[in-house]
Amino acid sequence: MDAFFAAVEQKRHPELIGKPVVIGGDGDPTKRGVVSTASYEARKFGIHSAMPLRTAYKLCHDAIFLPVDYREYSRVSKIVKNILKEISPIMEDVGIDEAFLDISQTEKLSEEIAKEIKKRINDETGLTCSIGIAPNKLLAKIASDMQKPDGLTILTEKDIVSLIWPLDVRKLWGVGPKTEAYLKSMGIETIGELASLTIDKLVEHFGKSFGNYLYSASRGIDESPLITHWEPKSTSRETTFQKDTDNWQTIAKTLAELAKEVVDDMRQTGYTGKTVTVKVKFHDFKIVTRAKTLDGYTISLDEIRKAAFECLARIELKKKVRLIGIRIGKLQKTIME
């Protein structure tokens, strides 16, 4: 979906259409938080996802800042996903505003299917999306990004050399800021240059798993299937303090609250868990985690809170704390009738 959160807000508040809209945090650009989505008008000012709200505000004082309203975006997301599933039941969810659809078993021409999807999404939600059609997920994802917004891009294996190889390595799924910087230090800027490296060299620099992945991905090769069913492996809650703190009471109280929230969450979704992890981010952004695995699966708030405090006690709180979080791992679905 194109600038999804911002587009949903512009749809339900038409007076925002054509204006720079920034969605993030609790909608207050003087507080801590980052941009989740910026409307295309806001992007003209250099505002983009993951940017601190305060920075976004400096770039554009006139932008309209709104809090993230997940309930509403989920509601619209469901409408979109239902349309996709009607077109083809083989759908992989990729977060709230993206999905892969396997249309290889569908009779119609792929381009016709894409146009139908666009029309139905626009009819039922008033929103636009960008679609990529390709022989695999890796290429379809790149294709969907090539003509935004409201784009439709079709790629075949024949296009890899001419259209994929000139692209910056950062366009490859799995290549983030660290890998990009590392590759650039090796003199590798484009996907084509990445494809010129031998598999031995890649494995030497990036390890067996990621090295092999980069070798295939740079050639447009991806055999990964669509994941149509998914079970969560962990669930968590974390919060950043408005001001870094060294007050143990504040930290402990917040951790207890987060534990309650995460347990409520598990009760609602019907999961028990076995491993409790506490995470602390200090003022200097150093992150420390401590974990404790329990004897059995639990959903008891008492047990989870107790384990969390044992973990917290193992963390040296000498520096000011920026964030505290709790995660419950090794989830197991509770049998319910």
Added chain:
DNA sequence: TCTGGGGTCCTCTTTCTC
């Protein structure tokens, strides 16, 4: 001075168990 929250997966090291 600024840098969210909710996830997954990978790697390396330590600890446990046989």
Added chain:
DNA sequence: TCTGGAGAAAGAGGACCC
């Protein structure tokens, strides 16, 4: 009983994705 090793599980950290 001591020692060593293999393999699994746990723990910690880090990169990446939306």
